[in-house]
Amino acid sequence: xxxxxxxLLPVPAKFTGESxxxxxxxxxxxxxxxxxxxxxxxxPLQPVAQEGTVMDCVDGTSRHCFPILSxxxxxxxxxxxxxAIGSKSFPKFEVPCAELWRDPRWIYETRDYMRYKxxxxxxxPAEAAGLAxxxxxxxxxxxxxxxxxQDRVSPADLHKPDVLHNIYLACSNI
Numbered sequence: 315x316x317x318x319x320x321x322l323l324p325v326p327a328k329f330t331g332e333s334x335x336x337x338x339x340x341x342x343x344x345x346x347x348x349x350x351x352x353x354x355x356x357x358p359l360q361p362v363a364q365e366g367t368v369m370d371c372v373d374g375t376s377r378h379c380f381p382i383l384s385x386x387x388x389x390x391x392x393x394x395x396x397x398a399i400g401s402k403s404f405p406k407f408e409v410p411c412a413e414l415w416r417d418p419r420w421i422y423e424t425r426d427y428m429r430y431k432x433x434x435x436x437x438x439p440a441e442a443a444g445l446a447x448x449x450x451x452x453x454x455x456x457x458x459x460x461x462x463x464q465d466r467v468s469p470a471d472l473h474k475p476d477v478l479h480n481i482y483l484a485c486s487n488i
Contacts, residue, residue, distance in 0.1 A: 321355045323348070345455070348395065352460035359383060363465040383464055386472040389479045396460045397427075397469055403453030405473040411453065425470040427462050430454060 326344035362381055369379045388396070393405045402411045407422035430449070437445045449455070461469040 321351060323351060345395070345398065349460050352396070353463065356383070356460075356464060360465060363467075380466065382466045383461070383472065384467075385474045386461075387474045387476050389476050389483065392476075393473055397473070398455040398459045400453040400455075406470045408452055410451070425452075427459055427469040431459075431462050 324347055326340075326347065359382070366378045366380045368376050369381075370376050386393070386396070391401065393399070394401050394403065397405050399405055400411070403409070404422075406425060408425055409416075409422050413420075430452075433448070434445065459469055461467055461472060
């Protein structure tokens with residue numbers, strides 16, 4: 315099966331370290347650029363996710379299918395960047411940073427990125443500080459998740475760790 319390169323992702327500029335405001339502006343520029351590239355790459359999935367398409371199946375039967383994005387394999391830093399979460403946040407669940415190492419059987423609420431989007435769009439200007447605090451408490455950056463505009467896609471379910479890459483990163487730091 316041939317490999318098809320869909321896009322080359324831009325390499326974001328490094329933070330200058332001059333000031334927190336300059337770093338925040340650079341982070342926002344990097345996030346906006348990444349989101350724009352993903353919007354272009356993922357745009358062809360929208361019509362088929364909404365309307366479906368006829369596809370030939372392995373058994374020779376043609377079926378009406380709705381192909382969607384169902385997984386995204388990446389290391390944690392990449393998931394944090396594309397899903398606009400903090401580096402100490404978990405993409406699937408609303409786990410506060412202080413509780414990341416708690417008993418794994420503890421049940422946390424699944425992230426609802428659509429609820430976050432609606433909350434960000436419907437806030438009053440006077441509530442901006444409270445909204446920023448709310449998203450910061452959840453470990454989110456408002457409105458930068460690249461998958462939020464995809465129909466039939468749950469950003470919380472896309473997170474699949476790249477285990478080999480994580481092992482490589484851990485071993486290279488020894």
